[in-house]
Amino acid sequence: MTLLSLTDLAVTLRNRPVFSGVSMTIGEGELVGLIGPNGAGKTTLMRSALGLLPIQSGQSSLAAMSTADRARAVAWMPQAREIAWPVPVERLVALGRLPYLPISGKIPPADQEKIDAAIAYLGLEEFRARAASRLSGGEQARALIARAIAQDTPLLMTDEPIAGLDPAHQIATMQVFADLARHGRSTLVSLHDLGLAARHCTRLVLLAEGGILADGAPEDVLTDALLARAFGVTAWHQQTSSGPVFQPLEVI
Template sequence: MNLLTLRNLTVRRGECPVVDDVSLTVTRGECVGLIGPNGAGKTTLLRAALGLLPHEGYASLAALPAADRAKAAAWMPQQREIAWPIAVEDLVRLGRLPHGTRLTPRDKEAIDDALTRMGLDNYRQRPATALSGGEQARVLIARALAQDTPLLMADEPTAGLDPAAQLATLDVLRQIAEEGRGVILSLHDLSLAARYCTRLILLDRGQLRADGAPMAVLTEDNLARTFHLRARIHETPEGPFLQPLARL
């Protein structure tokens, strides 16, 4: 069963297509990396897939009533401002709202699991606004995890995190995919995308240029044509490492 289906998805800004006739599916067990240069349409595609932007074509999540959509997919946007000095545990608890307003044992389990996965057990009672930007990002990821949906969608979830926190976050996202959920996330770090994602989708000027296993997508030709980049890919015991060499 597909967790997300897009057929001929198109989003326009005026007459110009920002996402242009994109079709794809995401299934359980996949950690799908959405890559492409700035302005490729990655954020627009994710938001349209959730029904947050007007679009043409078919998006399975957008077709659902809002209450069902909130149980089908969790969303972590790129903007991460926390406006109120709410305790970390209470903020993460907000991820359980699609499942009801009364706190059940299952809700408590999901909240505790999300806090532990993101290394936030010692931050439970701290005001979220008192945390650093990177720590706030981890709290918002935990809120999305607590939602406990079949699909998690994240727009640049590692932005603003230090290197260790980036690896820890991607470890968690890959783990929940291995546990049988689905993940689709946009990433700018191509080495991390190759290392952690089971599949990459390459966008350029709103069009889908490649879709497949990381090493099949990150070819010299694709890197040159889409990123205007000459790069070398090294195989390491920890996974592929992409070394940028020159702009083209």
């Protein structure tokens, strides 16, 4: 089943072409890492695919949906993670059920089960009644992921969810996405940490030079030639008993 389909997508912002000719699909059970240098258009690609930015030409299956259908097809986690209002964590997570709630706004038992399951999945039980604005950065990230999981969509799109987190929270976040993929739910995640991308993603899409430069398995995308071309760096990579290890080394 195809969860996202982009066909010859092109976007221009402030009279500047960002990218063109972008075509890709995402199916069930994939963890797709969207990588590329700063300014390549990763955030723009995700937002235009969601219909949040105007598309100059081409098509996005998600952007073509009605608002109600799209809310049931994809959960969106933007780059900004600051939680400004002191709502309890449980209430924050419950916002993920808005696309399904009746007009009365009351939460039916089946929806409460989804909320409880998401809170448990992210290990947030002890924070259930705490104001979300009082959580640490890593805890806020987990609460927002729980909200997205409570939305119970087949696809999650998230923009740099590990930026600013310590190593433990970065790894834990990527493990959550990998676990979702193993259970059939897919994630498109933009990130700059190529090491974590190599270790956890089932597939990488390299956005550079105004389009998709490569799309495939991590070992086929993170090649010396493509790294030099897209990022201008060298890297060391090795397959170990603990999985692939990838480390950028020097600027060319």
